[in-house]
Amino acid sequence: QLQLHESGPGLVKPSETLSLTCTVSGGSISISNYYWGWIRQPPGKGLEWIGSTYYSGNTYYNPSLKSRVTISVDTSKNQFSLKLTSVSAADTSVYYCARGDDFSKVFDFWGQGTLVTVSS
Amino acid sequence: DIQMTQSPSYLSASVGDKVTITCRTSQSISRYLNWYQQKPGKAPNLLIYVASRLQGGVPSRFSGSGSGTDFTLTISSLQPEDFATYYCQQSYSIPTFGGGTKVQIK
Numbered sequence: 001q002l003q004l005h006e007s008g009p010g011l012v013k014p015s016e017t018l019s020l021t022c023t024v025s026g027g028s029i030s031i032s033n034y035y036w037g038w039i040r041q042p043p044g045k046g047l048e049w050i051g052s053t054y055y056s057g058n059t060y061y062n063p064s065l066k067s068r069v070t071i072s073v074d075t076s077k078n079q080f081s082l083k084l085t086s087v088s089a090a091d092t093s094v095y096y097c098a099r100g101d102d103f104s105k106v107f108d109f110w111g112q113g114t115l116v117t118v119s120s
Numbered sequence: 121d122i123q124m125t126q127s128p129s130y131l132s133a134s135v136g137d138k139v140t141i142t143c144r145t146s147q148s149i150s151r152y153l154n155w156y157q158q159k160p161g162k163a164p165n166l167l168i169y170v171a172s173r174l175q176g177g178v179p180s181r182f183s184g185s186g187s188g189t190d191f192t193l194t195i196s197s198l199q200p201e202d203f204a205t206y207y208c209q210q211s212y213s214i215p216t217f218g219g220g221t222k223v224q225i226k
Contacts, residue, residue, distance in 0.1 A: 048217070049215040096164075098163075105154075111163065
């Protein structure tokens with residue numbers, strides 16, 4: 001069974017860079033017809049797509065975050081990562097990593113999520 | 121971006137009730153509309169994709185319909201484990217989600 005697990009600091013200071021890694025187990029990240037994405041959810045609010053990457057390294061970002069976001073993939077470690085620069089309190093959220101199906105364009109497997117708080 | 125409007129935002133219902141949640145998009149998305157269920161403290165779980173296709177393992181009391189700009193998620197007979205928040209998501213262009221519908225116990 002495919003599993004995804006987010007890891008990284010739970011507390012980031014304002015203006016600094018948020019860095020998270022998603023480790024994929026139970027399957028390869030280097031598989032055609034799937035992509036790997038980050039979605040976030042502020043406490044008590046709805047879901048926001050941050051961006052997605054294919055194992056080839058092709059990436060797609062939410063235009064509202066594009067200037068601050070980098071998503072990268074490390075196929076040797078079966079991981080993909082998120083960097084979000086110049087964070088503020090508005091970036092406090094639960095961050096999820098997920099697998100996307102390239103045919104149906106859905107996120108069919110999700111990590112459990114990790115809360116990142118931006119505070120000094 | 122394609123805007124998503126879900127209604128209602130909150131819904132109170134009893135076990136056994138038929139429940140209907142609607143999602144409207146700001147432009148036509150054909151049938152590229154998906155539904156997720158989220159329980160407190162958990163990640164969203166895919167229920168329905170491409171408007172009406174049931175994800176594997178999802179009970180048949182869940183169904184979806186619609187095309188263009190108007191879509192519906194129906195739970196034919198609400199069960200205790202169905203009390204959760206439901207989100208629609210369009211996959212016609214860059215992914216966007218609806219604001220959610222919280223289904224509460226009456």
